Amino acid sequence: MGWFFIRGYAILVYLFMFLPVAVVVLLSFNASQFGSFPMTGFSFRWFVELAQNDAILRAFRTSVVLGLLTAVISTTLGVLASLALVRYRVPGANVVSTLLIAPILVPEVVLAVALLLFLNVLGINKSFALLLFGHVIFTLPFVILVVQARLVSIRRDVEEAAMSLGASPMQTFFQITLPLMLPAVLAGGLFAFTISFDDITGTLFWKPGGVETVPTQIFAMLRNSISPEINALGTVMIVMTVGLPLLGAALARQLSRKGG
Amino acid sequence: MSSVTLRNVVKRFHKFTAVHETNLEIPEGAFVTLLGPSGCGKTTNLRMIAGLLDPTEGEILIGGRRVNDVPIHKRNLGIVFQNYALFPHKTVAENVAFGLRYRDVPKADVAARVQAALDLVQLPDVGERYPKALSGGQQQRIALARAIVIEPDVLLLDEPLSALDANLREDMRVELKRIQDKIGVTTVFVTHDQSEALAMSDRIVVMSAGRIEQTGSPEEVYNNPASEFVAQFLGASNMLEARCTGTDAGGATLEAEPFGQVAVPAEKAQRLGGPGAAQLVLRAEKLLVMPAAEMPEGMITAPARIETVDYQGQTVRYFLRLGERQLQAINMIDERPFEQGAEVRVGFRPKDASALPMETA
Numbered sequence: 001m002g003w004f005f006i007r008g009y010a011i012l013v014y015l016f017m018f019l020p021v022a023v024v025v026l027l028s029f030n031a032s033q034f035g036s037f038p039m040t041g042f043s044f045r046w047f048v049e050l051a052q053n054d055a056i057l058r059a060f061r062t063s064v065v066l067g068l069l070t071a072v073i074s075t076t077l078g079v080l081a082s083l084a085l086v087r088y089r090v091p092g093a094n095v096v097s098t099l100l101i102a103p104i105l106v107p108e109v110v111l112a113v114a115l116l117l118f119l120n121v122l123g124i125n126k127s128f129a130l131l132l133f134g135h136v137i138f139t140l141p142f143v144i145l146v147v148q149a150r151l152v153s154i155r156r157d158v159e160e161a162a163m164s165l166g167a168s169p170m171q172t173f174f175q176i177t178l179p180l181m182l183p184a185v186l187a188g189g190l191f192a193f194t195i196s197f198d199d200i201t202g203t204l205f206w207k208p209g210g211v212e213t214v215p216t217q218i219f220a221m222l223r224n225s226i227s228p229e230i231n232a233l234g235t236v237m238i239v240m241t242v243g244l245p246l247l248g249a250a251l252a253r254q255l256s257r258k259g260g
Numbered sequence: 261m262s263s264v265t266l267r268n269v270v271k272r273f274h275k276f277t278a279v280h281e282t283n284l285e286i287p288e289g290a291f292v293t294l295l296g297p298s299g300c301g302k303t304t305n306l307r308m309i310a311g312l313l314d315p316t317e318g319e320i321l322i323g324g325r326r327v328n329d330v331p332i333h334k335r336n337l338g339i340v341f342q343n344y345a346l347f348p349h350k351t352v353a354e355n356v357a358f359g360l361r362y363r364d365v366p367k368a369d370v371a372a373r374v375q376a377a378l379d380l381v382q383l384p385d386v387g388e389r390y391p392k393a394l395s396g397g398q399q400q401r402i403a404l405a406r407a408i409v410i411e412p413d414v415l416l417l418d419e420p421l422s423a424l425d426a427n428l429r430e431d432m433r434v435e436l437k438r439i440q441d442k443i444g445v446t447t448v449f450v451t452h453d454q455s456e457a458l459a460m461s462d463r464i465v466v467m468s469a470g471r472i473e474q475t476g477s478p479e480e481v482y483n484n485p486a487s488e489f490v491a492q493f494l495g496a497s498n499m500l501e502a503r504c505t506g507t508d509a510g511g512a513t514l515e516a517e518p519f520g521q522v523a524v525p526a527e528k529a530q531r532l533g534g535p536g537a538a539q540l541v542l543r544a545e546k547l548l549v550m551p552a553a554e555m556p557e558g559m560i561t562a563p564a565r566i567e568t569v570d571y572q573g574q575t576v577r578y579f580l581r582l583g584e585r586q587l588q589a590i591n592m593i594d595e596r597p598f599e600q601g602a603e604v605r606v607g608f609r610p611k612d613a614s615a616l617p618m619e620t621a
Contacts, residue, residue, distance in 0.1 A: 157345040166362030
């Protein structure tokens, strides 16, 4: 009897969480010009309008460029930091580790305001570079956590064997260590991209005037009216932020099956 | 092929001294085993020779050249690790060929040398497979092939057999020795297993607590231990408190209860300084347990009672009670072992005994 209630309650929670998402996806295919029920027919017209909306296309481009740059920079820094923390004796490694992970723990608003105030004091204006910098700061912990976990499981003696056979430390890294941790590196990069791609809090604080990312663009559009275009855009976002990590996970599994 | 020399080498980790001042000469082509319990410093020595650790003091020479400042990848060594350390993302052939790409080996020769190495370890057909498709014993053979294909100056083996199970370990032991004989490379072997050390080595270096206890051939180390530690570590030995009453060219005379006078031959008593407190060392395999009437001539004997019987099939280990003392004896089984509680005589030939000075702890 108790189990019956727990199961029923769990189902209700999931409905509460996912029903709105399902409604957005459903309504994005609605032929009516009002983004609400009842549906009057099935149509792709809002996706077509979306593809013709300059503001949204610009925001989309900005988001993709920002996400890719964030992923590349975060992954590079994250790999280097993980190597230092796991493979070498760094003085104060624990403190450094905590500081690098901290952005996850601090509320994003606080982080956003803090960075803004800090740069204000330094007299630096808001810019795309600053926005990128902010995104790197709070995607870095995710990359480090994923990469570090993988690096710990790579046996040191495999690297030692490579060096004993004549590979320099640099050659050992590219021949042995990097291929072995590649699944984690790719996963970390993907994390960084998706987190950056749908971030709104930090982005609202950091973005320079006139620059919009997809989330801030939606936010701006919502202030006027609920256009059905937003439903279509929401669907695209869902496909990207859910689909990419799934794709990445599948890819990582494929890679590690080959390597073990 | 090269000799290896450790000259006044010391290794400290913060305040802990892992290796105390050590001098060691490993001749060209020799198979030398560093033997000792875990934490005795044997692996630390190996890692210093490899270049994976820097000595705190002293110098290491390979082929007469000081290598303290030469990084591992320029030392031309083959290392075989306990857990194989094969590259999991490369095929067996790529694993074996790995060291060749850093040596100017013409591409055409690489495949031939890889195949020759795989033939040598008797796994000629696994080149296309990945390491995890092989058994532990096969993986260790590949690790060996990878280490020797580069024709290293020195081959370093870090407990290469201890991850394998018992039967396989003995096969690999014979195999390893065969390959080493064939290529004649100077080999440093680290193990905590005395039977591996005795079976494979030209010389054994017994280590304890960061110091070398004894260096010698397997027979020397086994038959004439230099210290109580060595006597106890290589097989079971009985240590009896004794008094040395005199020494001469023929040997030393020891007085040890309950056996009385024992004339220990000179070469087994050379560590005794002269008369005084001493220890009589009796190997468990050299103690013969017999009914009183059947004891052969020339044995020094004492009465004993069998306290525990540890039956091992081919042999049996007796724990014997002689008054306040307990001795161990390992005998071949003739028909059937004695029963617990049996009254017997225990005896040994004086030439099987050895003598050590009493250690001041």
